Amino acid sequence: MVGVVSAGSPSDVVVSTGQCAQCMTGASIPQGADAIVIVEDSSGYESGPEVQMYTEVQEGQHIRREGEEIQLGDLLINDGTCITTAEIGTIATFGYKDIQVYRKPKLALFATGDELVEPGNDLLPGQIYNSNIYVFEDLARRAGAEVVLKNVIKDDKDSLKTFLADAFDSCDMVISSGGVSMGRFDYVRDVFMELGVKEHFWKVAQKPGRPLFFGSNSTALIFGLPGNPVSAFIGFMEYV
Incomplete structure (x- = not known):
């Protein structure tokens, strides 16, 4: 294990073949990595430097890629949609502080x-x-x-x-x-x-x-x- 990547912080960690990094949930994938193994399927990650994995690793597993759910330019919410809890979550998730709405009748x-x-x-x-x-x-x-x-x-x-x-x-x-x-x-x-x-x-x-x-x-x-x-x-x- 060559480093730790925390969520919300930039990282210069680079992994090569045979190496890994401890990556917190929500953190960016370190350069060179192409899969995630969850902690439940591994051991030794707390002490290092060697980590044991108990499952077959598939390329891309447990990685959420940019644009996976919605692409730049895609429509988030249709005009005329009633804003409920789900829409409020979507609006905030994509960084909108204010939106235009119709006045209540x-x-x-x-x-x-x-x-x-x-x-x-x-x-x-x-x-x-x-x-x-x-x-x-x-x-x-x-x-x-x-x-x-x-x-x-x-x-x-x-x-x-x-x-x-x-x-x-x-x-x-x-x-x-x-x-x-x-x-x-x-x-x-x-x-x-x-x-x-x-x-x-x-x-x-x-x-x-x-x-x-x-x-x-x-x-x-x-x-x-x-x-x-x-x-x-x-x-x-x-x-x-």
């Missing part, structure tokens, strides 16, 4: 209905708990969006218009639950139209989830999902 969420009560409160006859907003919020965040507005709005057009004015001014997407069917107090679609939202479609050929609205204006995409929890969940997953 800003969302406004609201549910309508005089019958809705927040979880944790007592229910009166005819009331139900508001669950859809919490489902929407979790799904949106898992998809990479940022929820900046959320509310439960009574069946009142003026209250709805006030909320939507703020939502259209600050959000990229507005998602509602309830109020888009044919009921007497289903105001949501009407208010969307009164505020200048362009309707792309209303009602879809599916069950559950038929009364579904999609539109847009100059600042936001607007989804009006049903109030039924199952229908709302399916509508979010399929269309939003």
